[in-house]
Amino acid sequence: MATKYMDYRPGFAQVDPDDPIHGELMEVNIGPQHPATHGVLRLAVDLDGETMVKVVPDLGFLHRGKEKACEGLGWAKFFPHTDRLDYVQPLINNVAYAMSLEKLADMEIPQRAQEIRVLLMEISRIAAHLIYLGTSSIDLGAITMFFNTFKERENIYSILDAYTGHRMNNTYVRIGGVYADVDEKVEGMMREFLDQFPARVDEFEKMLTGNRIWYDRNREVGVLTPDQARAWSLTGPNLRGSGVEWDLRKNEPYCGYETYDFDIPIGTVGDCYDRYMVRVEEMRQSCRIARQALDRLAHTKGQDVLAEDRRYVLPPRGKVMESMEELIHQFKIVTDLRLPKGEAYACVEAAKGELGFFAVSDGTASPVRLHIRAPGLMNVQAIPLLAEGRLLSDVVAIIGSLDFVMGEVDR
């Protein structure tokens, strides 16, 4: 079979034209049931020897029709579904969705709710990056890292369990704020966690950053130039790893991020190693932001965490029992929560990039259209770009470093 080969870029693996079987392509499926594909992603790979000449990601194995589901469910009942998009950072998804609805409804969010949201988002970001670190390193053989990061993540889940009652899929953000206040116990747990966490990050770095295997398998692998990253609309750590300074928390602040003091880490080369370093640094910065948010929470004690708006927010529990009007509000909001006609797009900087919800309302209780701009989809698109022309074993490092969760890619 005669095959036209791509132009190989410098630094990439070369095929050996003298090899007797050169030109006989072998088709290999990676996934959909493979631990290294982080979910149910299938890569159809054409191999010449050990060089990948063509990589085609095959998506849709986890398609659950989330966007369509919202049209049937209505606004409020979609919250649990957002948890299950990128299931390693449910609270960030909750906030992003709530923000788009609040934009549509033109609501003011109480100060304390904003601070709690920031706190929860940063904690979730740490949890998501820990998953990245654990899974991408176990793919490359560093099993100890996996256990260490998951142990740390377990601490985060204990905190979320104490706050929301669930370890995953928390659903604790509502239109207008968050469901419950952060009490002393949770605050104490958070502080305890944040105090010991930077030391743990140093420990992770000690295990990986100078590790010869990690170094050799990530350096100069999967180099993404800034232009390519922009052209493929990559966001988040993947974009920043290529040296583009773009972070929605700085560039288009929401939830009062402009008032927090933090730095955004960027890389220089744009290879897997840079993306790794960017994420490690981001964990430290998230820790910083979370601490500041905790300090601010001490000043807003006792304030509301849900906006007072009887159109969209359930009335206080005690009053529902006593007052007819509140009971009517309760019924109205549960059965028929209408948002004004219009459209709104709200986006947050999730752990994997820009996560946005575009909601179109015709004034009824369910959306005409809800579009989810999931960063994972763009990250998957970059696999062929980075993997073609390289050796088969590099694809594992590339998938790991691009960091996506199929739950939001297929949605």
Added chain:
Amino acid sequence: MVIVKRKELSLSERLYLPEIFRGMSMTFRAMFKPAVTRQYPEEPLPTDEVTRGQPRLATNDEDGSIRCVSCGLCEAACPAYAITIDGQDTDRNAITIAGDVTEKFIEREPKEFEIDMLRCILCGFCEEACPKDAIFMSDELELADFTRKDLIYGLDKLKRPVSTLRPRIDYIYKVNERWQASSSTR
């Protein structure tokens, strides 16, 4: 903005052998640290009032009557369509939340109240929606059975005396205390 460092390997890191010993010593030290794993069925996870376990229906302590009036609000709030309610009239005296028996009027109660535990995602929306303090998330988390049918819980499996749900009820009231500063619409 911080530009992340690109570390170059030192000689010992490049040789890799010393690194193996460093790694081994790390592993060795870990042997003497307390275990972080849990022997699950023997050592269950601790639960408290914050835990959102399976929803349960509260019954009054006095006469064992069910608090639910089959208004259907939880059914409407359930994102997983897990709840099915069939209501009927009763001739029992309505009991207010304070517990005093009031004048007799027709109270409703569910003839059938089913929660499909295979669908339930333990989100707690039913609890939030209920205007009669009748459905609450319990701390019962374990869920296993042999047939699908057994996991569709009817009234018999859902009823719990309100006293056993008391910590959760208090917690929910605490969480839902909002807008203290504002005047009520009453």
